[in-house]
Amino acid sequence: MQRREFLKSSLVASAAVLGSTALSAGETTQPIDGRKVSKMAFPEKKPLITYSDRPPLLESPRSVFTQGLTPNDEFFVRWHLPEIPLHNDPDNYTIKVNGLVEKELEISLKELKTEFEQVEVTAVLQCGGNSRSAFHPIAGGIQWGSGAMGCAKWKGVRLRDVLNRAGMKKEAHFIGFNGKDNAAYYETPNFVREIETHELDDHVILAYEMNGEDLPYLNGYPLRLVMPGYYSDSWVKMLSNITVTDKYKSLFFMDVAYRIPDNECECEEPDNKFKPTKPITHMNVKSVIGYPENGMKVYHNSHLVVRGVAFDDGTGIRDVMISTDEGKTWEKALLKQGNGRYSYTEFRYAFKPNKYGKLSFMAKAINRLGEEQPFAKDIKWNHGGYKYNGIDVVTVEVV
Structure with a gap:
């Protein structure tokens, strides 16, 4: 598919319908x-779990999380506004x-690729509402699985190199x-995000490639912000404008959305919302089992290898523990690392099921600070x- 002319067809959304629960x-x-994975696929994507086609909201199935790099055509998609x-x-x-800035700039893609040092960073992109469907009563937003x-x-x-060319003034504090x-509706606010200048480091980049290819259209082609260790609400797609200011601007997607209670547990009661709140920023420690999947049948006395991925905000994964x-x-799983501290840590755990019936695997990641799921x-x-990061559980049937 030519990215210059994105396919102008739409898919029928398969909205997630949740029933009532008996939970308090x-x-x-x-x-x-x-x-279920959709029977239809968006351009440049395999069929994925589809919540909406306008804006596109696509979730990767569990089977994707057995490898250190997520294929572009199986990478999740999250847009906030429908007019793309x-x-x-x-x-x-x-x-x-x-x-x-000392000098306002208008930089072309060609100039970015030829006039600045090219860099790479391997990093996890995760929606702040990933696994939201675990909360009861239902929390507002897309009811993502994992x-x-x-x-x-x-x-x-x-990003620092681009801002250095423009020359940030001393009084600059926000970007x-x-x-x-x-x-679609004129009164709806634009999806604008801000960071403070002290959050800049050499890993924050303006990216035009993903896994060695141009960004997929639905993942922000031709240019997006990459902020390793941060939730994806800060990773603005189809980036068009960077504005440096001395004061924080009041913005819907900063002041209302992507905020949690500013207390020790970051929690509240459904009928007693806590104020004040704070923005979600750094990701917490998490792991997900990619294989086996829930409901699978596995053979008695077979050589089963549990596989999955773990990550945090860049502190680094020390251990992944498995319980049966x-x-x-x-027990400790075997780890495979090597793509940098912001990337997935792959884990494997060999197990021989010797009892018939239901068998649950639990995965718990622990980072180098001792923080654990x-x-x-x-x-x-x-x-x-x-920020859901509960111990992951997969249940299979031994036959």
């Missing part, structure tokens, strides 16, 4: 698993840098980012359904 208010369990440009000409695409995440090798230029998606007795005892029952409720 404010409980958290396992995310909903087993949603159907035509992006890379030869004429530019990004503007303005505000508190597949609103992926890991890729991103190539581009350092705002805007993309080319627009709302509902968390009473734990909690049991689902120990995660407290928040109204946005953000």
Whole structure:
């Protein structure tokens, strides 16, 4: 498919319909698993779990999470606004840098690729609402399972280098980012995000490649912001404008969305919302089992290898522990690392099932600070359904 002219067809959305539960208010369990992959596929994508076609909301199935890099055509998709440009000409695409800078810039893609040092970073991209379906009562937003995440090798230029060319003024404290998606209703706010200047480091890049190819259209072609270790709400797609300011701007997607209670547990009661709130920023420690999948049948006395991925905000994964007795005892999985601290850590655990019937595998990641995934029952409720990282559980049947 030619990215210059994105296919102008639409798919029928398969919205997630959730039934009522018997859980009391404010409980958290396992995310909903087993949603069916759509029979249809968006351009440049394999069939994925589809929540909406406008804006596109696509989740990767559990089977994707057995490898260190997520294939581009199986990478999840999350847009906030429905009006996405159907035509992006890379030869004429530019990004503007303005505000508190010595020299305002309008830089073309060609200039980014030829006039700046090219860099790569392998990093996990995860929606802040990943696994939101674990929260009961239902938290507002897309009821993701555990597949609103992926890991890729991103190539581009350092944001710091672009801002240095423009010359940020001393009084600059905030950097705002805007993309080319627009709302269908004129009063809906644009998806604009801000970061503070102290959050800049050499890993924050403007990326035009993903796993050695041009960005897929639905993942932000031709240019997106990459902020390793941060939730994806900061990773603005189809980036068009960077504005440097001295003061924080009041923005819907900063002041209302992607915020959690500003208390020790980051939690609240459904009928008693906590104020004040704070934005979600750095990802917490998490693991997901990619194989086997829930409901699978496995053979008695077979040589089964549990596989999956773990990650955090860049602190680094120290261990992944596996339990087959509902968390009473734990054993270490074998780890495969090497793509950098912001990437997936792959894990494997060999097991020989010797009893017939139901068998559950639990995976718990622990990072180098000693932070570990909690049991689902120990995660407290928040109204946005953000930052879920409960111990992952997969149940199979031994036959």
